[in-house]
Amino acid sequence: MANLTVWKFEDPNGAEAALVTLVDLQKQGLIQLQDGAVVRWDDHRKKPKTTQMHNLAGIGAMSGAFWGMLFGLLFFVPLLGAAMGAAVGAMSGSMADIGIDDEFVKEIRAKVTPGTSALFLLSASGVRDRIAEAFAGTPVELLHTNFSSEEEAKLREVFEA
Numbered sequence: 001m002a003n004l005t006v007w008k009f010e011d012p013n014g015a016e017a018a019l020v021t022l023v024d025l026q027k028q029g030l031i032q033l034q035d036g037a038v039v040r041w042d043d044h045r046k047k048p049k050t051t052q053m054h055n056l057a058g059i060g061a062m063s064g065a066f067w068g069m070l071f072g073l074l075f076f077v078p079l080l081g082a083a084m085g086a087a088v089g090a091m092s093g094s095m096a097d098i099g100i101d102d103e104f105v106k107e108i109r110a111k112v113t114p115g116t117s118a119l120f121l122l123s124a125s126g127v128r129d130r131i132a133e134a135f136a137g138t139p140v141e142l143l144h145t146n147f148s149s150e151e152e153a154k155l156r157e158v159f160e161a
Helices: 014-027 064-079 082-098 102-111 128-134 149-160
Strands: 003-009 031-041 049-052 116-126 140-145
Touching (some): 014 031, 014 116, 014 128, 031 064, 102 140
Antiparallel strands (some): 003 140, 031 049, 031 116
16 A cells, blocks of 8 residues: 655755655665655745656556646645636545645645755655664654554654654
């Protein structure tokens, strides 16, 4: 089963650097990446730049339409017209089934701001201690996961150490 996690970095380059590390860990067989996307928000920009990871595609990978809709919902809704806003509102209701609800949207909007970056990652498995070792000293915050409460607590414990 794939898990969606969202990680926030206090640097516009942090998410891209983390993805490079994760791809290297995947080559070592330490994590199975299925799909992902990076949000980079430079200080001088009004909106973030988003990039989908095309070469991570695997079984169950998200489509570009999914990432586009998600990032539109998170960062661009105030700029959309009423008709487009209603369509996004209808689509966002269906996303609640996979853990993307109003609280998720509010949290991401509040925390992913100019000068930060975020990594949205779909992964299936990983060797927690080796992954944590690769990210030792990296300031990162887990914003969202669809892991069970017990799995999420273990994940937070690893990265808060």
